[in-house]
Amino acid sequence: MNTAQIIDKAMVATEKAGAFLLESARKIQKSDIEVKGSNDFVxxxxxxxxxMLLEELSSILPGSSFIAEESGISEKRGEFTWIIDPLDGTTNYIHHVPLYSISIGLMxxxxxxxxxxxxPNAKEMFHAVKGEGAFLNNSKIAVTQNPKMADSLWATGFPYHQFEKxxxxxxxxxWSMQHTHGLRxxxxxxxxxAWVACGRLDGFFEFGLKPWDVAAGTILIEEAGxxxxxxxxxDKHIFNQELIASNPYIYEEFFKNFHEIFFRK
Incomplete structure (x- = not known):
């Protein structure tokens, strides 16, 4: 079974888990929420x-290892490792904001x-396979070609427990609010x-991220150009808790301004 076939099977499992998220969203109660840390919920x-995903993915690739948000890192057992976030956007989810996702990377x-x-709310399935491109609902996608920060739209996340920066x-x-079309x-x-990969956003940056937040998105964006x-x-962004992602034409302008401001002494 090649990588594309593995990902095809994994998408079926992902869709099942997404259906469970949607069904459960109508039933979630305040008493169901546990606090893992400052502004960090499960x-x-x-x-x-x-x-559900661990069971399904284990059956697709017997002997594979896992790095998963809730269960942690499994013992290394084979050449393949799944990196899983079963619900990225838990805070949105518990507040009934209909924007969250399942993220699965394969190493x-x-x-x-x-x-x-x-x-699952929009029923948008993004996937990528090394060397074969990136896709949204099986249609090929690409990043934007916009070269100017002044014409760009970016996304970021706000730190919820690492406040030192x-x-x-x-x-x-x-600075970004004054020199771009805006931040989301x-x-x-x-x-x-995923939205960077399909061209809805020109770029994204954030720190305090975990491997399960960014592994799938990394290969999506790279395969989308x-x-x-x-x-x-x-290239330490998967395990280094900080990330910049954009189209290749705007990256240098972003990087220069980001360094001048973020690392200003």
Whole structure:
């Protein structure tokens, strides 16, 4: 079974988990919400959806390993590793804001080879396979070709527990508000990245992110022709908790201004 066939099967499992999220959204109660940390929540829905995915993905690739938001890192058992967020946008979900997603990345060794982001409210299934492009509901997608920050639309997320860089972050947000068409804060980093991949946004940046937030989005954007780095311009963004993603034409202008403002001494 090749990577494309693996991802096809995984999309079926993802759609089932998405149906569960939608069905459960109507039933969620305040008593179902657990607090993991400052502004960090989990519900039985996250846990059940993750267990559904673990079971299905294990059957697709027996012996594969997992890095998952709720259950953590499994023992390394084979060459393939699934990186899973069963509900990216839990805060939106518990407040009945209909924008959240399932995010699944697939690594072979240390290389991302596939990714899926599913936004069940809109029934939008994004997927990518290394070397084969990125797709939305099986139609090929691409990042924008806009080269100017002045004509761009970006997304970001606000830190919810790592506040030590909040001042620098807000300085750059203030600059962005004055030098772009605007910033959006959707509440799901995976959706932010999917929207960059399909050209709805020119770029996305955030810090404090986890591997399950960004793995699938990384391969989507790269296969759609975009560029993804950490804040230093390197390739440590999946495990380094910081990320810049954009079309390749606007990246340098963003990076220059971001560094001048965010790292100002």
């Amino acid at each position: 519900t039985y829905v996250d846990k059940t959806a993750e267990n 072979k060794g240390d290389e991302l080879v596939g990714g899926i982001i599913y936004e 909040l001042g620098e972050y807000m300085n750059f947000i203030a 804060r959707l509440g799901s980093a995976a959706v932010d990245m 975009g560029k993804v780095t950490d804040f230093s311009g390197g």
